[in-house]
Amino acid sequence: MPLFLTDDEFAVLCAACERLIPEDETPGAVRAGVPDYIDGLLGAFLVDPPRIWAGGPTSGRHGGEAAFARFHRLSPLDELAWRTRIEGSRGIPEREFNGPVRGLQEKYRSGLAELGADFCDLGPEDQDDRLRNCRSFTALLYEHCCEGMYGAPEYGGNRDGAAWEAIAYPGDVQPRGWSDAEVAGP
Amino acid sequence: MTVDAVIVGSGPGGATAADVLTRAGWSVVIVEKGRNHLLDPDDLTRPAADYSNDELKFLYRHFLGPDPLVEPRTFRRGEEEGDHAYVGEVNSIPTTVGGGGTHADGKVPRFREEDFALLSTHGPVDGAEVADWPVSYDDLEPFYAEAERAIGVAGDAGANPFAAWRSGPYPMAPGAPMYGAVLSSAAAEGIGLHPYAAPTAANSVPYDGRPACNNCGFCAFFGCPIHAKGDPVALLTRAMASGNAELLAETFVARVRTDGRRATGVSVVGPDGATRDIDARHVVIAAGAVETPRLLLLSGIDLPLVGRNFMVHFQTFVIGVFPERLHGHKGRAVTHVHDDAVIVDEAARAAAAEAGLPWIRGGLVEHGGPSLPVMEAKIYPWGAKHKSLMRSSPMRDRMWAFTMQGEDLPQLTNRVDLDPTVRDARGFPVARVTYRPHRHELVASAHHAPRLVRVLEDMGATWTMTSTSPLPEGQDRRGALSAIPMSRHVMGTTRMGDDPKTSVVDARGRLHGLDNVVVADSSVFVTSAGYGPTLTLVALAARAAAALVGRTDPA
Numbered sequence: 018m019p020l021f022l023t024d025d026e027f028a029v030l031c032a033a034c035e036r037l038i039p040e041d042e043t044p045g046a047v048r049a050g051v052p053d054y055i056d057g058l059l060g061a062f063l064v065d066p067p068r069i070w071a072g073g074p075t076s077g078r079h080g081g082e083a084a085f086a087r088f089h090r091l092s093p094l095d096e097l098a099w100r101t102r103i104e105g106s107r108g109i110p111e112r113e114f115n116g117p118v119r120g121l122q123e124k125y126r127s128g129l130a131e132l133g134a135d136f137c138d139l140g141p142e143d144q145d146d147r148l149r150n151c152r153s154f155t156a157l158l159y160e161h162c163c164e165g166m167y168g169a170p171e172y173g174g175n176r177d178g179a180a181w182e183a184i185a186y187p188g189d190v191q192p193r194g195w196s197d198a199e200v201a202g203p
Numbered sequence: 204m205t206v207d208a209v210i211v212g213s214g215p216g217g218a219t220a221a222d223v224l225t226r227a228g229w230s231v232v233i234v235e236k237g238r239n240h241l242l243d244p245d246d247l248t249r250p251a252a253d254y255s256n257d258e259l260k261f262l263y264r265h266f267l268g269p270d271p272l273v274e275p276r277t278f279r280r281g282e283e284e285g286d287h288a289y290v291g292e293v294n295s296i297p298t299t300v301g302g303g304g305t306h307a308d309g310k311v312p313r314f315r316e317e318d319f320a321l322l323s324t325h326g327p328v329d330g331a332e333v334a335d336w337p338v339s340y341d342d343l344e345p346f347y348a349e350a351e352r353a354i355g356v357a358g359d360a361g362a363n364p365f366a367a368w369r370s371g372p373y374p375m376a377p378g379a380p381m382y383g384a385v386l387s388s389a390a391a392e393g394i395g396l397h398p399y400a401a402p403t404a405a406n407s408v409p410y411d412g413r414p415a416c417n418n419c420g421f422c423a424f425f426g427c428p429i430h431a432k433g434d435p436v437a438l439l440t441r442a443m444a445s446g447n448a449e450l451l452a453e454t455f456v457a458r459v460r461t462d463g464r465r466a467t468g469v470s471v472v473g474p475d476g477a478t479r480d481i482d483a484r485h486v487v488i489a490a491g492a493v494e495t496p497r498l499l500l501l502s503g504i505d506l507p508l509v510g511r512n513f514m515v516h517f518q519t520f521v522i523g524v525f526p527e528r529l530h531g532h533k534g535r536a537v538t539h540v541h542d543d544a545v546i547v548d549e550a551a552r553a554a555a556a557e558a559g560l561p562w563i564r565g566g567l568v569e570h571g572g573p574s575l576p577v578m579e580a581k582i583y584p585w586g587a588k589h590k591s592l593m594r595s596s597p598m599r600d601r602m603w604a605f606t607m608q609g610e611d612l613p614q615l616t617n618r619v620d621l622d623p624t625v626r627d628a629r630g631f632p633v634a635r636v637t638y639r640p641h642r643h644e645l646v647a648s649a650h651h652a653p654r655l656v657r658v659l660e661d662m663g664a665t666w667t668m669t670s671t672s673p674l675p676e677g678q679d680r681r682g683a684l685s686a687i688p689m690s691r692h693v694m695g696t697t698r699m700g701d702d703p704k705t706s707v708v709d710a711r712g713r714l715h716g717l718d719n720v721v722v723a724d725s726s727v728f729v730t731s732a733g734y735g736p737t738l739t740l741v742a743l744a745a746r747a748a749a750a751l752v753g754r755t756d757p758a
Binding site: 085095118185194 | 252253257258259260266270275290379380381385416418421428429453532579581585587589593600630
């Protein structure tokens with residue numbers, strides 16, 4: 018169940034993400050949870066505290082506590098910034114001190130609609146044509162795909178660190194760090 | 204209640220002033236507009252645990268601030284571009300307790316003797332405000348030495364043949380060299396350059412109650428999860444432990460209040476949006492070289508040169524791709540540097556003469572840089588090739604880079620002022636940066652880059668690329684975004700000098716005509732040198748604060 022998008026929108030999102038970062042011998046965007054990362058960002062304020070900044074100092078993957086899972090509380094100014102970014106300014110005066118701001122929720126709703134309700138039924142080449150035609154939405158989507166794929170798993174993507182494993186990247190390493198010999202040698 | 208000093212900004216400059224003043228028994232209030240993620244909220248004498256190895260949080264989600272949606276800046280190259288060409292993130296150093304010190308990778312070189320006397324050493328340049336500083340290296344050396352002890356610097360005193368004289372060794376030996384830097388240093392030496400272990404404010408051994416760096420690799424752009432980076436947490440915890448300091452985070456200084464002759468304090472907007480006054484005998488401004496002139500202008504302190512001579516570093520990037528993996532994610536991001544491009548040698552003189560310039564100077568060359576997979580992924584195209592590129596990793600794990608922090612000459616037309624229309628979320632006019640490089644920077648970059656390409660080729664690169672920030676006009680495919688310098692080394696907007704007609708503050712950072720207001724950040728720099736500004740601004744802030752309490756040497 019997606020947090021913010023409708024099931025139909027989420028299906029289009031999944032199909033689009035999978036074209037941007039397709040599965041081969043290692044997981045593609047969908048198996049890595051990238052659509053959940055994006056839906057989680059759009060619905061960040063539907064959970065408390067909002068899923069904007071994972072906690073510190075350690076994730077527990079290399080020792081220490083699983084503190085990334087405890088998301089930071091936002092200050093009033095942080096909340097203003099992130100609600101404006103995600104929800105848009107919606108005519109609310111305190112969000113429009115420099116004019117209206119279009120939010121990510123609206124950009125995704127209209128971008129997914131532009132890809133088309135029939136997007137999932139198209140063949141791969143037709144899907145790629147649609148993505149190339151929706152240039153500005155695809156650029157936004159790709160930025161978020163990269164973040165969801167290779168960011169920390171606590172944000173909803175990179176499930177079980179599979180995307181890091183696929184590129185032989187260890188991710189966060191505190192409190193283990195690296196020995197001097199590991200740093201200086203080949 | 205009237206405090207001895209209110210300090211605007213909690214970065215390296217403000218933290219230094221707080222430390223020096225509280226040790227002398229002064230009562231201070233440190234006002235920081237950003238959040239406190241540096242000090243434990245339950246005990247401000249101890250570090251917090253908010254930082255982490257989290258690329259999303261630090262690079263894409265503005266954890267250290269400023270968030271450009273609520274605290275934007277604007278940019279234009281010149282007046283011909285209208286009020287502004289861009290609104291958003293412009294040369295933003297963190298807006299948070301600890302300021303720019305929190306996100307830096309901790310390289311803290313000293314300047315060299317000639318950096319304080321550029322006009323008398325090398326002479327004037329047309330179109331630039333080249334001048335000598337009213338402070339010499341010899342004046343500053345004791346404060347450099349004290350700064351290195353206070354924040355904990357690891358380095359090797361004999362390693363750089365071009366280094367200025369020093370009164371003693373570094374407090375710690377250098378940490379582990381990165382594998383890529385071992386290779387690039389050998390290749391650089393092979394063509395006669397002089398690489399050395401970068402002086403770094405990251406502990407190589409336990410120091411001052413903080414642990415040794417464990418090489419996690421999340422240095423540049425990240426707060427240190429274990430606080431092995433001493434700048435400025437060491438200074439702030441010491442100031443808080445004195446019992447003489449109060450820290451007000453999420454509090455914006457809207458105005459310096461004056462009675463016409465003297466400053467009487469500041470007006471602040473707190474986290475609840477309410478405005479109140481803080482009365483103080485002295486006002487120390489350390490908000491950074493963009494926000495410091497903004498505050499002066501918001502306060503109506505519009506001395507003619509406030510905001511003028513804004514400088515950054517003109518960055519030249521030379522990258523190479525290698526057959527083997529260099530694992531740049533292990534280690535302190537940059538462990539080696541060389542100074543050769545700062546030196547005005549025969550080749551530099553010839554290149555200058557050919558370009559019709561009297562001289563050119565490049566800057567410190569850093570070996571290496573951050574190694575982050577989200578940043579890498581965004582470089583590659585989407586589609587079938589994306590993941591095979593990520594696995595073979597030419598732009599991260601098999602890449603090595605040089606960054607030259609090129610000297611940027613001061614120009615009157617490069618400036619910070621108030622944008623006529625854009626506001627921050629609190630309703631105040633934001634800072635507008637007007638900037639274009641002098642031809643000197645372009646010529647110096649073009650002269651030094653080929654030597655760096657050769658080093659990477661000798662090291663075994665199969666492909667190299669050279670780029671700069673900003674890009675030269677005409678090559679800027681991304682419009683305003685290519686014109687905005689990526690450098691966070693902002694300097695020069697309240698330059699120091701003895702003559703009020705050609706400077707804003709005196710040699711001890713006091714505003715001409717309002718001498719209980721002291722600027723304690725890199726705004727006071729007269730020229731930009733080719734070195735990161737932190738250690739020099741800390742030494743100058745310590746000297747200015749020492750003068751306030753009647754001393755001419757470090758405590």
